Amino acid sequence: xxxxxxxxxxxxxxxxxxxxxxxxxxxxxxxxxxxxxxxxxxxxxxxxxxxxxxxxxxxxxxxxxxxxxxxxxxxxxxxxxxxxxxxxxxxxxxxxxxxxxxxxxxxxxxxxxxxxxxxxxxxxxxxxxxxxxxxxxxxxxxxxxxxxxxxxxxxxxxxxxxxxxxxxxxxxxxxxxxxxxxxxxxxxxxxxxxxxxxxxxxxxxxxxxxxxxxxxxxxxxxxxxxxxxxxxxxxxxxxxxxxxxxxxxxxxxxxxxxxxxxxxxxxxxxxxxxxxxxxxxxxxxxxxxxxxxxxxxxxxxxxxxxxxxxxxxxxxxxxxxxxxxxxxxxxxxxxxxxxxxxxxxxxxxxxxxxxxxxxxxxxxxxxxxxxxxxxxxxxxxxxxxxxxxxxxxxxxxxxxxxxxxxxxxxxxxxxxxxxxxxxxxxxxxxxxxxxxxxxxxxxxxxxxxxxxxxxxxxxxxxxxxxxxxxxxxxxxxxxxxxxxxxxxxxxxxxxxxxxxxxxxxxxxxxxxxxxxxxxxxxxxxxxxxxxxxxxxxxxxxxxxxxxxxxxxxxxxxxxxxxxxxxxxxxxxxxxxxxxxxxxxxxxxxxxxxxxxxxxxxxxxxxxxxxxxxxxxxxxxxxxxxxxxxxx
Numbered sequence: 001x002x003x004x005x006x007x008x009x010x011x012x013x014x015x016x017x018x019x020x021x022x023x024x025x026x027x028x029x030x031x032x033x034x035x036x037x038x039x040x041x042x043x044x045x046x047x048x049x050x051x052x053x054x055x056x057x058x059x060x061x062x063x064x065x066x067x068x069x070x071x072x073x074x075x076x077x078x079x080x081x082x083x084x085x086x087x088x089x090x091x092x093x094x095x096x097x098x099x100x101x102x103x104x105x106x107x108x109x110x111x112x113x114x115x116x117x118x119x120x121x122x123x124x125x126x127x128x129x130x131x132x133x134x135x136x137x138x139x140x141x142x143x144x145x146x147x148x149x150x151x152x153x154x155x156x157x158x159x160x161x162x163x164x165x166x167x168x169x170x171x172x173x174x175x176x177x178x179x180x181x182x183x184x185x186x187x188x189x190x191x192x193x194x195x196x197x198x199x200x201x202x203x204x205x206x207x208x209x210x211x212x213x214x215x216x217x218x219x220x221x222x223x224x225x226x227x228x229x230x231x232x233x234x235x236x237x238x239x240x241x242x243x244x245x246x247x248x249x250x251x252x253x254x255x256x257x258x259x260x261x262x263x264x265x266x267x268x269x270x271x272x273x274x275x276x277x278x279x280x281x282x283x284x285x286x287x288x289x290x291x292x293x294x295x296x297x298x299x300x301x302x303x304x305x306x307x308x309x310x311x312x313x314x315x316x317x318x319x320x321x322x323x324x325x326x327x328x329x330x331x332x333x334x335x336x337x338x339x340x341x342x343x344x345x346x347x348x349x350x351x352x353x354x355x356x357x358x359x360x361x362x363x364x365x366x367x368x369x370x371x372x373x374x375x376x377x378x379x380x381x382x383x384x385x386x387x388x389x390x391x392x393x394x395x396x397x398x399x400x401x402x403x404x405x406x407x408x409x410x411x412x413x414x415x416x417x418x419x420x421x422x423x424x425x426x427x428x429x430x431x432x433x434x435x436x437x438x439x440x441x442x443x444x445x446x447x448x449x450x451x452x453x454x455x456x457x458x459x460x461x462x463x464x465x466x467x468x469x470x471x472x473x474x475x476x477x478x479x480x481x482x483x484x485x486x487x488x489x490x491x492x493x494x495x496x497x498x499x500x501x502x503x504x505x506x507x508x509x510x511x512x513x514x515x516x517x518x519x520x521x522x523x524x525x526x527x528x529x530x531x532x533x534x535x536x537x538x539x540x541x542x543x544x545x546x547x548x549x550x551x552x553x554x555x556x557x558x559x560x561x562x563x564x565x566x567x568x569x570x571x572x573x574x575x576x577x578x579x580x581x582x583x584x585x586x587x588x589x590x591x592x593x594x595x596x597x598x599x600x601x602x603x604x605x606x607x608x609x610x611x612x613x614x615x616x617x618x619x620x621x622x623x624x625x626x627x628x629x630x631x
Contacts, residue, residue, distance in 0.1 A: 029173035030060035064094035148352035174401035188225035205583035215262030231471035343422035355383030435511035440466030533579035557630035565618035578602030
């Protein structure tokens with residue numbers, strides 16, 4: 001869209017220049033000032049040209065061509081309200097000067113929020129000329145914006161709340177991104193045309209004074225910005241422009257937080273980056289899908305949103321254009337994929353909106369198709385630019401950057417309305433350590449939806465401190481599995497199938513025991529019907545985990561133990577526990593594990609690990625465990 005507008009500005013210069021030559025001012029001082037303005041324009045000295053044109057108008061109040069050029073300069077400077085005043089004056093003095101006055105007035109009015117007047121001016125332009133195909137495309141888009149805005153403006157006040165001055169300054173602040181707990185915000189600040197990253201911490205009294213990020217991520221010689229942060233706050237994907245190791249004008253880089261300092265950025269390389277322009281990355285919560293913006297060949301508009309997936313060998317797949325369901329014939333930018341993995345927020349000046357860049361939302365359906373984008377409405381969007389968005393894990397709070405009437409970019413927060421809310425997501429923050437010496441461990445983590453059997457998270461703990469963060473969409477039951485070679489695995493259960501799980505943050509300390517005789521692990525995702533011993537399908541995740549563990553450790557022998565609570569009589573509980581243990585043994589044998597490595601035993605209610613007086617305690621006592629009996 002910007003390219004089309006630029007071509008129209010060139011058209012203005014050539015067309016109006018001809019008009020100037022035919023209609024000079026009869027007042028010599030006015031004409032001299034106008035000529036001086038032209039010289040300044042050729043040197044791109046817009047402010048000086050504007051002052052000369054104001055001088056010309058002061059000498060000749062009927063100098064239509066000077067008003068026209070003054071409007072053009074103000075429009076280039078994005079001072080649209082002032083520009084519309086100048087174009088209106090042109091039409092009062094000389095409505096036949098050029099049809100392009102009507103187009104310029106229409107655009108200026110649209111970008112000032114005066115939709116009905118803008119539509120009238122644009123229609124007047126079409127009545128007076130036949131635009132080129134590219135110009136017609138832009139005019140059609142502007143008219144669609146006018147009609148959309150007139151039909152969808154709600155008489156409600158804006159819901160945006162400007163963040164405090166510890167974050168917002170007279171400089172531009174934009175691209176707010178927050179960690180999973182919503183307590184750390186990292187954003188871009190532009191000072192003296194230099195972009196750098198800053199961070200602020202939410203305290204009891206509000207956001208702390210923002211400070212520049214420590215480490216190698218900020219540079220003095222180049223710009224870096226337009227970023228995203230992993231939910232655990234440890235990885236920052238960002239845009240670096242004109243860096244020495246770049247592949248194009250702008251590339252995507254990643255840096256890691258290590259011991260409080262950001263590491264030397266790493267260029268993601270091909271196929272993410274190309275000879276074109278790649279920027280504005282958005283990483284999914286599981287770290288497996290990267291969304292970004294590119295103007296590479298084959299796109300649908302000037303700038304399109306693409307996605308790439310992390311493959312098993314650690315490389316990124318060839319990026320795929322998100323297609324016409326998301327990308328328009330104009331520009332899309334600033335994608336943000338929510339932690340639910342299916343709700344995409346992005347900025348566009350191509351889909352119908354309220355003027356310039358608006359924020360939209362699109363969702364992946366069950367067959368992995370994106371829905372038609374929804375404009376987030378005039379409670380969030382207006383005729384100024386809205387440039388980027390972040391939405392909290394629970395979907396309640398949004399942070400965005402937007403221009404105000406002065407043209408400055410600041411960061412705002414707002415409550416997200418239900419129609420554009422993402423699916424709520426809980427998250428697990430954990431720490432994995434060695435059970436014997438408490439040192440941090442690098443372990444693999446998998447989370448499986450026990451109903452669908454699908455893996456919803458696959459990652460690892462940080463080898464330096466053993467920490468990890470995993471996101472879990474609300475509404476399902478999950479098997480949470482932690483493994484490390486040489487250690488007995490851990491299996492956990494998270495039942496998030498109730499609405500009250502929303503907003504849940506789970507914090508766990510996990511101690512992995514080395515493989516040794518007598519080591520015990522509980523299979524927390526083995527399920528049976530009440531008083532039955534047939535394995536339910538929801539048990540598959542932990543059963544497969546146990547199979548894999550025994551296949552990797554071929555010399556191990558284990559005892560499979562069934563346990564019950566104390567409900568019912570002793571004999572029935574004993575028999576039930578034995579049969580349940582035997583069911584697990586039979587499953588393992590059916591998957592090729594030799595029977596002589598397996599012993600099944602039932603303990604009934606004789607070995608409780610919790611109080612049988614509560615439902616929660618009885619649930620803990622109803623369990624299946626394995627014990628290593630031989631190495």
